[in-house]
Amino acid sequence: MPKRGMLIVLSGPSGVGKGTVRKAMFDQGGTDFQYSISMTTRQPREGEVNGKDYFFVSKETFEHNIETGEMLEYAQYVDNYYGTPMQYVKDTLASGKDVFLEIEVNGAMQVREKMPDGVFIFLTPPDLMALKQRLVGRGTETMTVINERIHQAVTEIKMMRNYDYAVVNDKVDLAVDRIREIIRAERLRVPRVYPDYAQMLESKQVTETENGKDA
Amino acid sequence: MPKRGMLIVLSGPSGVGKGTVRKAMFDQGGTDFQYSISMTTRQPREGEVNGKDYFFVSKETFEHNIETGEMLEYAQYVDNYYGTPMQYVKDTLASGKDVFLEIEVNGAMQVREKMPDGVFIFLTPPDLMALKQRLVGRGTETMTVINERIHQAVTEIKMMRNYDYAVVNDKVDLAVDRIREIIRAERLRVPRVYPDYAQMLESKQVTETENGKDA
Known part of the structure; x- marks a missing residue:
């Protein structure tokens, strides 16, 4: 039986560029996941x-x-x-193949419930971290705009807590690199690789016992 | 207050090459951790x-x-x-700087107790996964040797469960690459970045209230 594949979910607020990042990643090639x-x-x-x-x-x-x-x-x-x-x-x-989903935040939470061992990546707009500087800056924006942006930021930040990783979409290629690194690192996580080692161990113990009996 | 640094612990069974991998990584340069x-x-x-x-x-x-x-x-x-x-x-x-430790398995477990939010990487010998094939193979090794290797493998595999990641030391440069990727990915984990966003949020809410009072 092949090792079970890993589920990778890319999501994030509307308009953050999930589709662009996903498309760039698959267009680049070298994506060993479906x-x-x-x-x-x-x-x-x-x-x-x-x-x-x-x-x-x-x-x-x-x-x-x-x-x-x-x-x-x-x-x-x-x-x-x-x-x-x-x-x-x-x-x-x-x-045994890994699967990549690029979906809306609402859908991502439905997936999290059904497949909690997936890797959930939240794509954040680059201006989320720069927001404070801009708002505090020269005070050229109206209170309505500021409050609207703050409300949006609060909502987006809170969403993040349901994810494993946060990737800033400052540049598409950088965001793709980060996602690839997360996937490669996740493949090395002990809960994912341990079953392989345990299985090997088990079959060896069988070997050991059989040989022992024959001896 | 700067963001708190991340503790990275590299460990693994005696003789696996921890010191060689660590030295190669720091000799390569570009290590933004201490x-x-x-x-x-x-x-x-x-x-x-x-x-x-x-x-x-x-x-x-x-x-x-x-x-x-x-x-x-x-x-x-x-x-x-x-x-x-x-x-x-x-x-x-x-x-705010990340710290890298390269220590024995016993020490790593002492650190895990004191600093459970560290990143614990277990370096495995390449032959652990190849062991089965070799043992099952042509049967040229004596039962004593086989049993000894099995016992050692069992001990090593069990150690792994106390770690976050398992990195095979098949080639030093590849092991270094994997460790670097783990570190970069870990820096994007939500529990690590969330405080930054939350802090930003908090200061904005202060701004909002102050502006609101002034309006």
């Missing part, structure tokens, strides 16, 4: 390919999937559903 | 410099340090003490 294609009920746009950009399905099919528990996570935006089919993720992990 | 120099009661060898290779102290001084709780960890080998002075580690962490 991207899980989302399912949606919206119409394909010009140039979008079914099974590559999305799995385009009917509303009836999507709702059937929800009812039968076949969605790992999903959400409704305006009149359309978006989500991650469960089966592909499960099969890929079972085959 | 190596904590050990203290010992043994005599300096030819070429060893006090305060660089070790802090060379008398047995009385070392035992006084133990009694007054000034050793983060220590052990006795043959007739000599070896250990890590607490003060340097504490001061460096408080100044």
